Amino acid sequence: MGPIRCSIILFTSIIAFIIISKTTARIYFSKLQDSTPINERINCYPESVSNFSSFSKELCLARNCLYDDDANSDQIQCYLSSNYGYILQDFPQDIHNGLRLKLKRNSAVDSMFQQPIENVFLDVQYYTNDIIRFKLYDADNKRYEVRKKEKKMIYDAKILINLGSDTIKTFF
DSSP, X not given: OOHHHHHHHHXXXXXXXXXXXXXXXXXXXXXXXXXXXXXXXOXXXXXXXXXXOOOXXXXXXXXXXXXXXXXXXXXXXXXXXXXOSEEEOSOOEEETTEEEEEEEEOTXXXXXXXXXXXXXXXXXXXXXXXXXXXXXXXXXXXXXXXXXXXXXXXXXXXXEEETTSSOXXXXX
């Protein structure tokens, strides 16, 4: 055999091995995921309870979700696998009033979205005991954001005055 023919056979063998490995891994993981307890399932088709929904097993599977034929009607039939989501990549970074987490999509599980965002930043900002802000955004692609106008607030027991506008609101 010539070197070109050997290369073609080797290349074909590698491709076949990758395809078989991927298929075997998908079957193995789907069997593991089918053992997710019913009370720990995340609903992959929440609109199924609507009278206007055309929920079916085929539509559930088309979202790359798992389907339980044996689940009762009051239980979640269409659900996300237990390892669906994002994985923390680095240590959290300190930012103003909080932390920034860098997350990467777990590509071992197919996404239910056509164009999932692979790398995500999650900002968690602490403002007061009652206010925490969570912001998720694409780490690889910038997006347009409307600039926020800083407003100074003065709190009083009976009146709230917003100095950023002409509005005065009273509470009695």
